[in-house]
Amino acid sequence: MTPLRNVDADISRFRHRVTAASVVVLVCFTLVLLRLVWLQVWRHADLKEQAEANRTAVVPIVPNRGLILDRNGIVLASNYSAYTLEINPARINGPLDAVIDELSTVIDILPRDRKRFKKLREEFKNFESIPIRTKLTDQEVARFAAQRYRFPGVDIRARLFRSYPWGELASHVIGYIGRINQSEKAAIEDWPEEEQANYRGTEYIGKLGVEQSLERQLHGVTGVEEVETSAGGRAVRKLASKPATPGRTVMLSIDIKLQNLVEQMYGERRGALVALDPTTGEVLAFVSKPTFDPNLFVDGIDQENWQALNESLDKPLLNRALRGTYPPGSTYKPFMALGALETGKRSPTAIVQDNGSWSFGNHVFRSHGDTGLGPVDMFSSIVRSSNVYYYSLANEMGVDAIHDFMAPLGFGQITGIDVLGEVRGVLPSQEWKRNYYKRPEQKKWFSGETISLGIGQGYNSFTMLQLAQATATLVNNGVKHRPRLVIGTEDPVSRTLQAVAAPAPQDLGYKPEHVEIVKRAMVGVVQGGTSAQVFAGAAYESGGKTGTAQAVGIGQKDKYNASKLEEHQRDHSLYIAFAPADQPKIALAMVVENAGFGAVAAAPIARRVFDYWLQGQVPTAEDLEAVRKGLAGRPISTPRNAEAAWPPAAVLPAGAAATPASRAKAAAARGRP
Numbered sequence: 076m077t078p079l080r081n082v083d084a085d086i087s088r089f090r091h092r093v094t095a096a097s098v099v100v101l102v103c104f105t106l107v108l109l110r111l112v113w114l115q116v117w118r119h120a121d122l123k124e125q126a127e128a129n130r131t132a133v134v135p136i137v138p139n140r141g142l143i144l145d146r147n148g149i150v151l152a153s154n155y156s157a158y159t160l161e162i163n164p165a166r167i168n169g170p171l172d173a174v175i176d177e178l179s180t181v182i183d184i185l186p187r188d189r190k191r192f193k194k195l196r197e198e199f200k201n202f203e204s205i206p207i208r209t210k211l212t213d214q215e216v217a218r219f220a221a222q223r224y225r226f227p228g229v230d231i232r233a234r235l236f237r238s239y240p241w242g243e244l245a246s247h248v249i250g251y252i253g254r255i256n257q258s259e260k261a262a263i264e265d266w267p268e269e270e271q272a273n274y275r276g277t278e279y280i281g282k283l284g285v286e287q288s289l290e291r292q293l294h295g296v297t298g299v300e301e302v303e304t305s306a307g308g309r310a311v312r313k314l315a316s317k318p319a320t321p322g323r324t325v326m327l328s329i330d331i332k333l334q335n336l337v338e339q340m341y342g343e344r345r346g347a348l349v350a351l352d353p354t355t356g357e358v359l360a361f362v363s364k365p366t367f368d369p370n371l372f373v374d375g376i377d378q379e380n381w382q383a384l385n386e387s388l389d390k391p392l393l394n395r396a397l398r399g400t401y402p403p404g405s406t407y408k409p410f411m412a413l414g415a416l417e418t419g420k421r422s423p424t425a426i427v428q429d430n431g432s433w434s435f436g437n438h439v440f441r442s443h444g445d446t447g448l449g450p451v452d453m454f455s456s457i458v459r460s461s462n463v464y465y466y467s468l469a470n471e472m473g474v475d476a477i478h479d480f481m482a483p484l485g486f487g488q489i490t491g492i493d494v495l496g497e498v499r500g501v502l503p504s505q506e507w508k509r510n511y512y513k514r515p516e517q518k519k520w521f522s523g524e525t526i527s528l529g530i531g532q533g534y535n536s537f538t539m540l541q542l543a544q545a546t547a548t549l550v551n552n553g554v555k556h557r558p559r560l561v562i563g564t565e566d567p568v569s570r571t572l573q574a575v576a577a578p579a580p581q582d583l584g585y586k587p588e589h590v591e592i593v594k595r596a597m598v599g600v601v602q603g604g605t606s607a608q609v610f611a612g613a614a615y616e617s618g619g620k621t622g623t624a625q626a627v628g629i630g631q632k633d634k635y636n637a638s639k640l641e642e643h644q645r646d647h648s649l650y651i652a653f654a655p656a657d658q659p660k661i662a663l664a665m666v667v668e669n670a671g672f673g674a675v676a677a678a679p680i681a682r683r684v685f686d687y688w689l690q691g692q693v694p695t696a697e698d699l700e701a702v703r704k705g706l707a708g709r710p711i712s713t714p715r716n717a718e719a720a721w722p723p724a725a726v727l728p729a730g731a732a733a734t735p736a737s738r739a740k741a742a743a744a745r746g747r748p
Contacts (some may be wrong), residue, residue, distance in 0.1 A: 134276075134299070134300045134301075135275040135276030135277075135297050135298070135299055135300075136276070136297060136298035136299060136300055136316070136317075136318065136319040137235070137276050137277055137278075137297060137319065138294065138295030138296055138297055138298065138319035138320055138321050138322060139154055139235060139295065139319070139321040139322065140154055140235070140237060140252070140279075140293050140294065140295065140321075140322045141292065141293040141294075141295065141321060141322030141323045141324045141325055141564075141565075141567070142154075142324040142325070143249055143285060143286075143293075143324075143325050143327065144324060144325070144326045144327065145326075145327055145329055145330060145331040145334075146326065146327065146328050146329060146330055146357075146562065147330065147331075147332075148326075149331050149332075150240060151239070151240070151241065151245065151249050151327070151331060152237060152238070152239055152249055152286070153237075153238050153240065154235045154236065154237060154238065155235070155236055155238050156233055156234070156235055156236070157209065157210045157211070157233070157234065157236055158210070158211040158215075158216050158231050158232070158233055158234075159206045159208065159209045159210070159211065159231065159232055159233075159234050160178070160182060160206065160207055160208040160209075160211060160215075160219065160229070160230075160231055161204035161205060161206050161207065161229070161230055161231070161232055162174070162175075162192070162204060162205055162207055162228060162229050163204045163205075163228045163229075163230075164196065164205070164228070165228070166227060166228030167227070167228040167229075168227055168228070174226065174228075174229070175189065175192075175207065177225070177226070178207070178226060178229065181218055181219055181222050182208055182211070182215050182218065182219055183208075183215075184207060184208055187377040187378070187379070188207055188208055189207075190377065190378060191207075191374075191375045191377060192205060192206070192207040194375070195254070195375065204230065204232070206234075206374075209234075209236070209374050210236070210374075211231065216231055219231060236373055236374070237251070237252050237279070237373045238370070238373075239251070239368075239369045239370050239373075241331065241335075242368050242369075242370065243338075243366040243367060243368050243369075244331065244334060244335055244338060244366070245329065245331060245334045245338075245361070245362075245366075246284075246366045246367050246368065246369045247283070247284060247361070247363040247366065247394040247395075247396065247397070248284050248285060248327070248329060248334075248361045248494070248560065249284050249285055249286060249369060250281060250282060250283035250284020250285055250286035250287050250288075250369065251281075251282055251283055251284070251286055251369030251370075251372040251373065252279045252280060252281050252282060252286050252372070252373060253279060253280070253282045253372045253373070253375070253376075254278055254279060254280075254375055255274075255277070255278060255279065255280050259280055270291075272297070273294070273296060273297050274294075274297070275297060276297060277294070277297065279373075280294075281293065282372065283369075283394075283496075284394075284494060285325060285327065285494060285560065285561070287495055288493060288494045288495045289325055289493075289561065292322060292323045292325060292564060293322040293323065293325060294322050295319060295320050295321045295322035295323075295567065296319060296320035297319055298316065298317045298318045298319030298320070299316065299317050300315075300316040300317075301315045301316065320567055320568065321567040322567065323564040323565055323566065323567060324564065324565035324567070324572075325561055325563075325564050325565075326561070326562055326563040326564065326565070326572065327358075327560050327561060327562065328352075328357035328358050328359065328559065328560055328561070328562045329358055329359060329360060329361055329560065330359055330360065330688075332687075333350070333359060333360045333684065333687055333688060334360050334361070334362060336683065336684070336687055336693055337350075337360050337362045337680065337684060338362055338364060338366065339699055340679075340680045340683060340699060340702045340703060341362065341364040341667070341680070341703070342703035343365070343703075344364060344667055344668070344670060344676075344703070345364055345365060345389055345395070345667075345668040345669070346362075346364050346395065346647075346665065346666045346667040346668050346670075347362060347363050347364070347395035347396040347399055347538075347539040347665065347666055348360060348361075348362040348396070348539065348663060348664070348665035348666075348680065348684075349361055349362070349396050349539045349540050349542075349543035349558075349663060349664055349665070350543070350661055350662070350663040350684060350688075351543050351544065351546075351547045351556075351558060351661070351662050351663070352547075352660065352661065352662075353546075353547035353548070353550050353551040353556070353653065353659050353660075353661070353662045354551060354556070354659075354660070355556060355577060356544075356547070356556025356557050356558050356559050356577060356578075356580075357559060357562060358492070358558055358559065358560050359661060359688070360663075360684070361396050361397075361560065362396060362665075363393070363394045363395040363396045363397070363399070364395070365387075365389050365391040366391060367384055367391045367392060371384075394496065395539070395666075396538065396539050396540055397492075397494065397496055397497050397498070397538060397540060398496060398497070398498045398538070399538060399539070399666075400498060400500045400501070400536040400537060400538055401536065401537065401538075401539070401624060401647055401649070401666050402531055402532050402533075402535050402536060402537075402624040402625065402647075403531035403535060403537055403542055403622060403624065403649065404530065404531045404532070404622030404623050404624030404625075404647070404649050404673070405460050405462075405530060405531060405620060405621060405622040405623065405649075405673070406531060406542065406620050406621070406622035406649050406650070406651045406664070406673075407465075407529075407530065407531030407535065407622070408456070408457055408460065408465055408529075408530065408531070408620065409457055409549065409593050409596065409597055409620055409651075410480075410481060410484060410486075410545060410549065411465050411468055411469070411472075411477070411529055412453050412456070412457060412468075412592075412593050412596070413480075413549065413585065413589060413590065413593045414472065414476075414477065414480040414481070415453070415468055415472065416453075416586070416589040416592065416593075417480065417585060417586070417589055418472065418476060418480060420468065420471050420472050420476075421453065421468060421471075422453075423452065423453040423454065423592050424452055424453075425452065425453070426450045426451070426452055427450070427451055427452075427456070427461070427463060427464045427467055428449070428450055428463075429442065429447050429448040429449060429450070429451050429461045429462075429463040429464060430447040430463070431446050431447035431448075431463070432463070433462070433463045433466040433467060433526070435466075435470065435522070435523055435526050436523060438523055438526075440462070440463075440466050440526055440527065441462070442461070442462040442463055447463075448461050448463075451463075451464050453592065453596065454592070454595070454596045454599060456596075457593070457596035457597065457599070457600060457604075457620065458596055458599040458600050458603065458604040458605075459604060459605075460600075460604070460605055460620075460621065462530050465529035465530050466526050466527075466529050466530065467529075468529050469525050469526055469527075469528050469529025469530075470522070470525060470526055470529075473525060474503060474504055474505060474520060474524070474525045474528065475504050475505055477525075477528055477529075478502055478503065478504035478507075481502055481545075482502060483555075483581075483583050484544075484545040484548055484549075484555070484583070485541050485544040485545050485548070485555070486500070486502045486535075486537055486541055486542075486545060487499060487500050487501055487502025487537065487541070488502070488541070490540055490541060490544050490557065490558050491557045491558075491578070492540060492557070492558040492559060492560065493559050493560055493561050494560055497538070497540070498538060500536050500537040500538055500541060501534055501535065501536040501537075502535070502537070503524075503528065503533065503534035503535065505520040507534075508520050508534075531622065531624060532624065532625060539664045539665060539666055540558060540664075542649075542651060542664035543558070543651075543662065543663055543664035544556075544558055545664075546651045546652075546653060546662045546663070546664055547653075547659075547662040548583065549590065549593065549594070550594060550618070550653040550659040550662050551659065551662075552585070552587060552590050553582060553583040553584060553585035553590055554580050554581070554582050554583070555580060555581045555582075555583060556577070556578070556580045557577075557578040557580075559575075559577060559578070561575050562574065562575055563575055594618055594656070595618075597618030597619055597620055597652075597653070598616060598617070598618040598656045600618065600619050600620055600621070601616075601617050601618060601619050601652075602616075604621075605621040605673070605674045605678075606619050606621055606650070606652075606673075606674045606678040608674070609674060609678040609679050609681075609682050610678075610682055613682065613685070613686075614690060615654055615655045615656075615685065615689050615690070616654070616655055616656040616657070617652055617653060617654035617655065617656055617685055618652065618653050618654070618656050619650060619651060619652035619653070619678065619681065620650070620651050620652075621649070621650055621672070621673030621674045621677070621678060622648075622649035622650065622651070622673045622677075623646045623647070623648060623649070623671065623672050623673050624646060624647045624649055624666075625646055625647075644669070645669040645670070645671060646669070646670075646671055646672075647666050647667070647668050647669060647670065648666065648667040648668075648670035648671055648672060648673045648675065648676035648677040649664075649665065649666045649667075649673050649677055650663075650664075650665055650673045650674075650677035650678045650680075650681050651663065651664045651665075652678075652681045652685070654685045654688075654689060655689065660688070660689065661684070661685065661688050661689070663681060663684060665677050665680060665681065667680075679701075679702045680702060683698075683702065
């Protein structure tokens with residue numbers, strides 16, 4: 076018998092189920108509604124921004140780097156566009172090495188390209204793409220374009236490259252650019268936000284010389300481009316853009332023709348020369364030899380070239396004019412003489428008997444070949460370069476008095492030149508020795524250590540930049556100018572060249588009659604002293620002082636014999652000079668390393684520098700070779716006009732020649748016709 080169902084109970088259960096389901100549905104719809112309100116109202120702005128970001132991309136536009144010109148408008152650094160083959164490792168299908176092997180069947184990829192790519196991949200893991208080949212030819216671009224479908228993640232991009240049309244010429248001054256490394260990237264992250272943003276998309280930065288020191292001006296202002304992208308990330312159309320502002324063109328004070336002349340005269344020899352305008356502080360030539368080719372660094376230097384530069388005994392990467400320090404030798408004597416006059420330690424007529432050596436305690440300080448010069452006064456002590464005169468003078472003045480007089484001239488001080496990396500050198504004093512040495516017995520200054528300071532030896536160690544500044548200050552009657560390389564910059568928008576204001580000069584307050592005594596003695600060196608033969612027949616009057624400085628110490632009982640020493644142990648050849656004598660327009664200091672007597676190796680270079688600068692003349696090729704060989708007694712060849720000697724426009728690198736407009740701008744920047 077079938078039992079009767081309780082209809083009321085069934086209906087009640089059904090109603091409860093319907094009610095529960097309704098509540099669930101209502102709650103779900105309520106949640107959906109709340110979510111909708113949350114997304115559409117409260118999160119509307121954020122989601123709209125995200126959606127816009129998914130639809131668009133902001134691409135930085137790297138600005139063109141500013142040009143670098145010499146004082147006459149000749150281009151020293153420029154830019155050019157070229158194609159690069161780049162790989163995005165994140166988008167590569169399969170092993171990367173296999174893809175590169177396959178690529179090499181389409182485009183030549185050398186072992187050095189692979190090494191550079193591997194190094195860049197380690198250093199720049201966050202970059203979207205890494206170049207494996209640069210400067211592709213049109214034929215290579217066409218070959219890859221036909222095979223592009225085979226290589227996802229590989230593409231060709233057009234990039235700007237830095238070019239140094241003169242190669243090794245003036246490379247230490249100009250510097251070079253290279254890829255931003257990890258330490259530089261970390262330094263950029265510490266910059267203000269606005270400056271960080273200016274380097275988005277930038278892969279290169281100045282590494283040395285003017286390229287590094289004026290990085291902010293040369294870099295320019297990065298632009299942005301907003302583009303609409305497809306789901307696959309490809310650009311569909313440009314929505315908006317803000318163009319990049321090119322970097323400022325920088326005009327240097329150096330004359331690249333003079334620079335070229337000096338570097339040719341040095342040849343394969345090592346050394347440095349700094350030439351200044353004593354009335355302004357403008358650097359006319361800034362030579363460090365040997366040099367290097369900055370173009371090697373633009374695309375990332377390969378291991379072989381880096382090893383050759385870094386391990387060379389000649390140290391081509393060392394800026395000897397800025398960072399090389401040398402004892403000044405006898406070129407220090409004119410400054411010692413001025414110090415004696417200013418401090419009242421010696422009168423110009425005081426006589427010292429030079430018997431070829433000078434004794435202090437148990438030590439004998441030797442003179443030139445132990446040959447005595449007899450009685451000498453201040454004038455003849457400079458002209459004939461008496462060591463004994465300055466041994467006794469240093470002893471009378473004392474180390475601290477010497478220090479206090481020499482420091483304002485710039486010895487052992489940072490000159491403040493507008494390029495980074497300058498070193499201080501050593502201008503000794505008792506305080507310096509106490510701070511420099513660690514052991515108590517080393518801290519004490521002994522009186523015998525003062526003697527050799529008088530002839531520019533001992534602890535003295537200065538840069539050619541410091542020696543050139545001191546020479547320029549002396550011949551400018553004690554008015555010191557800060558050396559400077561940058562004389563003008565060009566605004567990228569208005570295209571007007573603006574002169575860079577020179578720092579205010581400092582008058583050291585020397586008595587004019589004291590300065591004149593020393594200057595006339597330096598003129599005497601050229602007229603009848605150690606460099607008279609080199610300057611014979613010159614159409615102008617100049618002053619100078621030769622110097623020979625020890626590279627290694629020689630024992631007290633030993634005599635110097637260059638033939639018995641290794642080349643790098645021989646004496647350095649130095650020379651300081653100025654011209655014309657009455658109103659100097661140029662002053663210089665130079666060293667030829669391990670070349671011996673200053674009149675043999677250094678002074679002949681100074682003679683040709685003055686011939687060019689004052690008379691627009693350059694030596695013949697035969698004469699240049701004689702200078703390189705140190706044939707100081709060789710007669711000066713009939714000089715030619717400097718313009719004729721300079722390579723004609725037909726053989727100049729592209730963009731290297733000065734245009735009439737650039738010459739006019741250069742003249743305006745210098746404030747001269």
